Amino acid sequence: MxxxxxxxxxxxxxxxxxxxxxxxxxxxxxxxxxxxxxxxxxxxxxxxxxxxxxxxxxxxxxxxxxPEPYLDDRVxxxxxxxxxxxxxxxxxxxxxxGMKADYDGWRDSGLPGWGYDDVLPYFKRAESNWRGEGPEHGGDGPLSVTPMKTHPELYPAFIKAAKKLGYPESEDFNVAKPEGFGIPDCTIRSGxxxxxxxxxxxxxxxxxxxxxxxxxxxxxxxxxxxxxxxxxxxxxxxxxxxxxxxxxxxxxxxxxxxxxxxxxxxxxxxxxxxxxxxxxxxxxxxxxxxxDHPIALTFWKAAKDNTFDKYLRLDRLGLAVARWMLTGRGFPAQSPLTVQGFYRSSDEESRPDIQFQVSHTSYEARPWFPLWRKGAGHQLSAGCLLLNPESRGRVSLxxxxxxxxxxxLLNFLKEEADRRKMRDTVRFMRKFFATEPVSDYVAAEIAPGSDAASDEAIDGWLRATVMSGGHxxxxxxxxxxxxxxxxxxxxxxxxxxxxxxxxxxxxxxxxxxxxxxxxxxxxxxxxxxxxxxxxxxxxx
Structure with missing residues (x-):
């Protein structure tokens, strides 16, 4: 030994x-x-x-x-x-x-040393943030934290829609009280x-x-x-x-x-x-x-050809990957995220409990080329993560x-409160995509589809599609x-x-x-x- x-x-x-x-x-x-x-x-x-x-x-x-008992026994x-x-x-x-109140909640549950003021120095020590050293960020840590690039046309449209619905634009989600819509930071260095x-x-x-x-x-x-x-x-x-x-x-x-x-x-x-x-x-x-954070999903047909699908044409993709391998630049250097938002599902919530994400690509996106195979088409994919689920699972031998x-066993959607919130997120996504100017970029709802209007129909969609946020x-x-x-x-x-x-x-x-x-x-x-x-x- x-x-x-x-x-x-x-x-x-x-x-x-x-x-x-x-x-x-x-x-x-x-x-x-x-x-x-x-x-x-x-x-x-x-x-x-x-x-x-x-x-x-x-x-x-x-x-x-x-097999998940509340997700139609899906694995x-x-x-x-x-x-x-x-x-x-x-x-x-x-x-x-995460949020200041998350860590203060740990401390107040009987865990001294885990409040936000206790853990913030360690967040700062870890990161080399593109904003530089400051009250909320570190400037010379091992981990590179850089901004995600925004879509020049879609991002402004989605921010305008968010503001119409009463949500502010957020320039930084890594502060004590993150709330609103913006684009996140990533752990990426030189692409x-x-x-x-x-x-x-x-x-x-x-x-x-x-x-x-x-x-x-x-x-x-x-x-x-x-x-x-x-x-x-x-x-x-x-x-x-x-x-x-x-x-x-x-x-x-x-x-x-x-x-x-x-x-x-x-x-x-x-x-x-x-x-x-x-x-x-x-x-x-x-x-x-x-x-874990369960995700509710919706899918939308884009009204314009400005989504990520055009970049997946095989010749364009190959050239972009070659350029990225040489320089670290180009679209392979990040994911095609359109916007992210943290919002409260109701006035009763003390802080955001939903994380909303839109990508200007299909979940079934794939390389394509004329006369070889078709792509997934121009689509927008949206997901809402429930950040404070009440359902609990287990790990066993x-x-x-x-x-x-x-x-x-995740036990997603076991609790009625989770089912209600996830149901409401589907309606929120529909409301968001119907708001100008985002509505100008949407041709139709692909799924769950307009027929899924009742609580029962939406619940059926959720049981069939809810997935893990990987957290x-x-x-x-x-x-x-x-x-x-x-x-x-x-x-x-x-x-x-x-x-x-x-x-x-x-x-x-x-x-x-x-x-x-x-x-x-x-x-x-x-x-x-x-x-x-x-x-x-x-x-x-």
Whole structure:
């Protein structure tokens, strides 16, 4: 059994950050354990290709949900990155922090040190924002945060429509109280994806005290006398062990962190016993409390030929990709997003609870060429994400074999409040697309179609089409109650020298995309681990 000071399991959004920060002191010997392989592939580095990359088996775990009982028993694909950078290497690159009230809510639930004023310095430390250093932003962090370019014709039209409906234009969604319509920032540097592998790991990969073990899946946390002392992992056909003198840190994500804990005998006792696994620590909250942002979708036929479809003609696409590979410029350097908005579904909401996105392309977009095959046509695709869902899911073992993915149940639309809000978002999207000047760019509603007018018809559409926003959280949640898995220091309750640092640790899902908050949590966790948690503070 080889030894080191710290083992970090998972080289994803959190793991690469921890590897960088913990190894900054040459006295710390750090091992980063990653189940996947390299992220060195044009499909990963090209921002435009993210949806294709996330669906490629070579880059993912192949995770999917159980048949969802409130979605017509549909099985949901749930892509998770299995490569350097993890999900930061296959996501849509969108950089959204969430809202001040999200983090203040964590603090007020009994988690000191997690309020907005506590976490803002770590958001700032992480980023090199195109706006430069300021009260809300960092100017020299590892992670490149750049603006998404706007469509010269569609963006102004959509902003005008938003203002007609009473929504302001927002120039920055990464402030304490983001609200309104605008265009988001992205984790892109010089036209290429800036994942945590690129931003945090690669610049320090030659440190003598930092060691990467790739293509190595953790199978069990080794615990002796109530203390985590190492990791058992499988590499090829070999099973190996690695010892940690100081700490084991699990950063495997909202699905695989609880999976690994349960495989190790840490979790709901009855479930572990059913799986034939000895119980080391009965923690009933492990794998429970799964939260994600469901998306309601609508599709529209464009009235003009100014959508992204024209760029997908095979010759134009080929030339653009070649130019991008040489220069990092051109339309492959970002996704075709038209506008984004954060709005409140009702006056009763204290802050936005819906994230609205429009893309000037079809969800079925594909390369085309005359006499070869047709494209999807000129379309607009819209989606509304429910940011504060009441429905809860779970992650559990399918078997005691670590090679088998966990069972995942999202339980989307289980709660009536979620069904009502999602139903209302379909009507909101219709209202928005009927508002001038956006209405000038719309020829017809493709789906769900004008016949889907009643609550029952819209509910049927939602059951058939609602999908995951790719933001799973809270399956190893921090907290103070009996269901809490972690304390405010991200330490597993009842097991010494073991922490979980990733989106699974969130006590509740934030109202926004989850990659930026996960990076923030890893930045903060590194200071906790090294005894520097009080080093960064801002005035209340």
């Amino acid at each position: 080889a030894e080191c000071d710290f083992i970090v399991v998972g080289a994803g959004s959190a793991g690469c950050v921890l590897a960088n920060r913990l190894s900054a002191d040459p006295a710390n010997n750090v091992v980063l354990l990653e189940a996947g392989g390299s992220d060195d592939h044009p499909m990963i580095s090209m921002p435009l290709a993210w949806m294709n990359a996330s669906a490629m088996p070579r880059f993912g775990w192949g995770t999917q949900s159980e 949901q694909p749930l892509p998770r990155g299995k490569l350097m950078g993890g999900c930061s290497s296959i996501n849509g690159t969108m950089y959204i922090r 290429r994806r800036n994942s945590t592998a690129k931003a945090y790991y690669e610049p320090v990969q030659n440190r003598r005290n930092l060691h990467l073990i790739g293509d190595a899946q953790a199978t069990r946390i080794l615990v002796e006398h109530g203390r985590a002392v190492g990791i058992e992992y499988r590499q090829g056909s070999d099973v190996k062990r690695l010892k940690a003198r100081r700490e084991v840190i699990i950063s495997a994500g909202a699905f695989h962190s609880p999976h690994l804990l349960q495989l190790s005998g840490i979790g709901p006792a009855a479930h572990l016993q059913d799986m034939g696994i000895g119980v080391l620590k009965d923690l009933p909250g492990v794998g429970e409390n799964l939260q 399918a078997s005691p074999d670590a090679a088998e993915n966990p069972r995942i 799973p959280t809270s399956t190893c949640a921090m907290g103070t109650g009996d269901r809490a898995v972690l304390n405010e220091q991200l330490q597993v309750r009842g097991i010494d020298a073991l922490r979980v640092v990733d989106a699974s640790a969130m006590p509740g899902i934030i109202r926004g995309n989850t990659n930026a908050p996960t990076i923030m949590m890893a930045e903060k966790a590194s200071d906790m681990i090294l005894g520097k948690s009080a080093a960064l503070r801002t005035a209340a």
